[in-house]
Amino acid sequence: xxxxxxxxxxxxxxxxxxxxxxxxxxxxxxxxxxxxxxxxxxxxxxxxxxxxxxxxxxxxxxxxxxxxxxxxxxxxxxxxxxxxxxxxxxxxxxxxxxxxxxxxxxxxxxxxxxxxxxxxxxxxxxxxxxxxxxxx
Numbered sequence: 001x002x003x004x005x006x007x008x009x010x011x012x013x014x015x016x017x018x019x020x021x022x023x024x025x026x027x028x029x030x031x032x033x034x035x036x037x038x039x040x041x042x043x044x045x046x047x048x049x050x051x052x053x054x055x056x057x058x059x060x061x062x063x064x065x066x067x068x069x070x071x072x073x074x075x076x077x078x079x080x081x082x083x084x085x086x087x088x089x090x091x092x093x094x095x096x097x098x099x100x101x102x103x104x105x106x107x108x109x110x111x112x113x114x115x116x117x118x119x120x121x122x123x124x125x126x127x128x129x130x131x132x133x134x135x136x
Contacts, residue, residue, distance in 0.1 A: 008032070047109055059105055066098040
């Protein structure tokens, strides 16, 4: 995951630097990001549905709490560093602990989390699909 994530970050950085010379590369980079984000969103929706179908009230409560913490962290990360409240480390740790619990307790959560991992295969698939779309 780390290698593919690093590749995507470097490619995005490269495309931003190249934008003045080649507008298409930025479009290509944005399309890849949108594609991977849409996959992630789909898998997240499937994961939520599977957990809700489990009818396990403790699992559902922990999952809802995990999602709430993730939303709070996303809001905090969108702020400039100097405007962030302290305690993000504690929230991150709580989210990680809940995620570990969910992975141990729910096969559906574990499977969907594994599918969400960015791998070089995901990136290659996204790139080949984007090439195909661009050739149309």
